[in-house]
Amino acid sequence: MKKIFALLITSIILVQCIAIKAESNPTTTIEKQETTLNKTNSKSPKLVIGIVVDQMRYDYLIRFYNKYGEGGFKRLMNKGYNLNNVHYNYIPTYTAVGHTSIYTGTTPTNHGIISNNWYDKYEKKSIYCVDDDSYETIGAKTGGKKSPHRMLTTTILDQLRLSQNMNGKSIGISIKDRSAILPAGHTANAAYWFEGGNVGKFITSSFYMDKLPSWVDKFNNSGVANNYLEKTWNTYYDINSYNESIIDDNNFEKPFKGKSAPSFPYNLSELRKVNGNYDLLKAVAFGNDFTTDFAKATILGENLGKSKYTDFLAISFSSTDYVGHRFGVDSKEIEDTYIRIDKNIEDLINFLNTEIGSDNYTLFLTADHAAVQVPSYLKTLKIPGGYFDNAAFKKYVNSITFKHFNSENIVENISNNQLFLNTKIITDLNLDILKVEQVLVDEIINFTNVYKSVSGHTLQATSFNSGVLQKLQNGYNQKRSGNILFVPKPTTISYAHVGSTHGSGYSYDTHVPLIFYGNGIKQGSSDKDYPIVDIAPTLASFLKIEQPNGTSGKTITEVLE
Incomplete structure (x- = not known):
C-alpha cells in the first residue's frame, strides 16, 4: 500500500x-503544431493542371503506344498513376456534359448540364449550354456572350478558390467555349476560348473581365494562329509506318472542302480559303499545338504557380474531337493527331518542370468522352451497326399519338433522344399524362434501331443499379430533361455515313483514360472500375478542401501518396 x-x-x-x-x-x-502544419502544407502543389483531351478513347494509349515518345503519354503512364478502367456513368456522353462531370464530381442529375444544346421546355426553344445574353464579348465583336450560369453546382476550381478565401487563380482555356467555361466554374478569374472565322483570336466574356489582359493581346497579335495555317499538315512519321489505322483514302471519312479525297497531305494555306479561315485551325492537329502555346502563355502571363496559394489551370484540347468527327476512329489522321499531341504533352510537362518545378505541380489527364468506330466501316466487317433515321422516327411518333389520342401535336420536341410532351394540349384533351407517356414508351420500342425506352416518371420512381438504364437515370434531370428517353441500338448513331460521333452509354463512348501525375501522386496502375465523377473528390481529398457541392463520386485513395 x-x-x-x-x-x-x-x-x-x-x-x-x-x-x-x-x-x-x-x-x-x-511550434510543434506549426511544424506539423508546415510539413503538411509543403505537400500542397503550387499549381494543379487538368488536361482533358476531347474524344480520346482509352485504347489510343495502347494502340499508338509504340509511336509515342518517352516524354509524353508514356511518361505519365509509367511515372504517374494510370487508371485503366474509368468510364462515364451516364448518358449522354457529350463535350459539355463530360467537362462538367469531371470538374463537379457529379452527373447531369445534379449539375444540370444535360447536353451541349437542349430543348428548354419553359422557354420553348433550343438553348446552348453556356450562352448568356447578360454579358458582352471581350476581345472581338461576337462569340463571347457566355457564362457558366446554367451549371447548377460548383466545380473543384470553385472549391479551391473558396478554401483560400478567393485567393489563388483559377483559369480555363480551350478552343471550344464550353470546354473553357464549365470546368473553370462560377468564381474563375478567367476563361478563354478561340474565335475562328476571320477573327483568329482567343476571347472571353464580360462575366470575367472588362478587357483582355495585355499578355492575351500580345499572344493574339503575335501571328501564331496564322503561322499554323501557312503550314502543310503531313504525317509526322512515314505514312507507311502507320499500321494501326486503315488506308488513308477511304469511303468512311469526310474530305475538307476544296479537296477531293480525305488523304494526306493537307495544304492548309489553300484549304483555309474555303473552310472558314481560322475555323480550319480547330479541325487539324496543329490546333493542339496552338492550344499548348496558349497554355504556356497563360502560365507565364498570370504567374501561375508563383504565389503562396495554389492555382488551377484547366486545359482542354479540342482539335482531337474535330479530327475524330471528320475522319473517324480508325483514320490515319486520328493516328497522326495523337502522335503529335503526345509531343504537346511532352512539351507542356517539360515547360512545367522548368517554370514551376517538378515537385510543385500536380496534373491529371482524361477525356470528356470517347467515340464509336464509323458504323458504315463496321458493317463492311459484318459487325452490327447503322444510322438512326430521325425524320422517320418523328413521323412514327406522330402516327402513334394520332392513333391513340387523335392528335399529332402531343409531342412538342424530339432531341437528344428525348421526347418533350406538350402538357397544355394533353390537358386540353383531358388526357392522363402518365398514360400518354406509357403508350409512347411501349410503342417507340418497336421502332427500328430503338433499343430501350423509359419515361421520366419511371426514372423518378425507380432506382436502376446497373446497365444502360442506370446511365440514363444518372443523365436525367427532372427539371430539364424530356418526358420520355430512349436509347438506340449499339453502334447506331444519328450522323452522316462518314466520320464518327459519340453520345451513347456504350463502352466505346464511355471508356476513357485517366492518369494522375506529379506532386503527391503514387507511381503505379490499377484495373479497378471507377466512374469519371471520382476525379473531383479525389482532387478535393488531395488538396484537403471541401468537395464540389453536388459531388456524388468518391475519392480514389489508391492514387494518393
Missing part, C-alpha cells in the same frame, strides 16, 4: 513538473 501511495505522489509531481516546463516555454506546443 505504501509503495502504491509513493508511486502516486511521484506521478503527480512529474505531471506538475511537465506543466511548469510547458508554462515556462509556452510556444513549444504551438
Whole structure:
C-alpha cells in the first residue's frame, strides 16, 4: 500500500513538473503544431493542371503506344498513376456534359448540364449550354456572350478558390467555349476560348473581365494562329509506318472542302480559303499545338504557380474531337493527331518542370468522352451497326399519338433522344399524362434501331443499379430533361455515313483514360472500375478542401501518396 501511495505522489509531481516546463516555454506546443502544419502544407502543389483531351478513347494509349515518345503519354503512364478502367456513368456522353462531370464530381442529375444544346421546355426553344445574353464579348465583336450560369453546382476550381478565401487563380482555356467555361466554374478569374472565322483570336466574356489582359493581346497579335495555317499538315512519321489505322483514302471519312479525297497531305494555306479561315485551325492537329502555346502563355502571363496559394489551370484540347468527327476512329489522321499531341504533352510537362518545378505541380489527364468506330466501316466487317433515321422516327411518333389520342401535336420536341410532351394540349384533351407517356414508351420500342425506352416518371420512381438504364437515370434531370428517353441500338448513331460521333452509354463512348501525375501522386496502375465523377473528390481529398457541392463520386485513395 505504501509503495502504491509513493508511486502516486511521484506521478503527480512529474505531471506538475511537465506543466511548469510547458508554462515556462509556452510556444513549444504551438511550434510543434506549426511544424506539423508546415510539413503538411509543403505537400500542397503550387499549381494543379487538368488536361482533358476531347474524344480520346482509352485504347489510343495502347494502340499508338509504340509511336509515342518517352516524354509524353508514356511518361505519365509509367511515372504517374494510370487508371485503366474509368468510364462515364451516364448518358449522354457529350463535350459539355463530360467537362462538367469531371470538374463537379457529379452527373447531369445534379449539375444540370444535360447536353451541349437542349430543348428548354419553359422557354420553348433550343438553348446552348453556356450562352448568356447578360454579358458582352471581350476581345472581338461576337462569340463571347457566355457564362457558366446554367451549371447548377460548383466545380473543384470553385472549391479551391473558396478554401483560400478567393485567393489563388483559377483559369480555363480551350478552343471550344464550353470546354473553357464549365470546368473553370462560377468564381474563375478567367476563361478563354478561340474565335475562328476571320477573327483568329482567343476571347472571353464580360462575366470575367472588362478587357483582355495585355499578355492575351500580345499572344493574339503575335501571328501564331496564322503561322499554323501557312503550314502543310503531313504525317509526322512515314505514312507507311502507320499500321494501326486503315488506308488513308477511304469511303468512311469526310474530305475538307476544296479537296477531293480525305488523304494526306493537307495544304492548309489553300484549304483555309474555303473552310472558314481560322475555323480550319480547330479541325487539324496543329490546333493542339496552338492550344499548348496558349497554355504556356497563360502560365507565364498570370504567374501561375508563383504565389503562396495554389492555382488551377484547366486545359482542354479540342482539335482531337474535330479530327475524330471528320475522319473517324480508325483514320490515319486520328493516328497522326495523337502522335503529335503526345509531343504537346511532352512539351507542356517539360515547360512545367522548368517554370514551376517538378515537385510543385500536380496534373491529371482524361477525356470528356470517347467515340464509336464509323458504323458504315463496321458493317463492311459484318459487325452490327447503322444510322438512326430521325425524320422517320418523328413521323412514327406522330402516327402513334394520332392513333391513340387523335392528335399529332402531343409531342412538342424530339432531341437528344428525348421526347418533350406538350402538357397544355394533353390537358386540353383531358388526357392522363402518365398514360400518354406509357403508350409512347411501349410503342417507340418497336421502332427500328430503338433499343430501350423509359419515361421520366419511371426514372423518378425507380432506382436502376446497373446497365444502360442506370446511365440514363444518372443523365436525367427532372427539371430539364424530356418526358420520355430512349436509347438506340449499339453502334447506331444519328450522323452522316462518314466520320464518327459519340453520345451513347456504350463502352466505346464511355471508356476513357485517366492518369494522375506529379506532386503527391503514387507511381503505379490499377484495373479497378471507377466512374469519371471520382476525379473531383479525389482532387478535393488531395488538396484537403471541401468537395464540389453536388459531388456524388468518391475519392480514389489508391492514387494518393
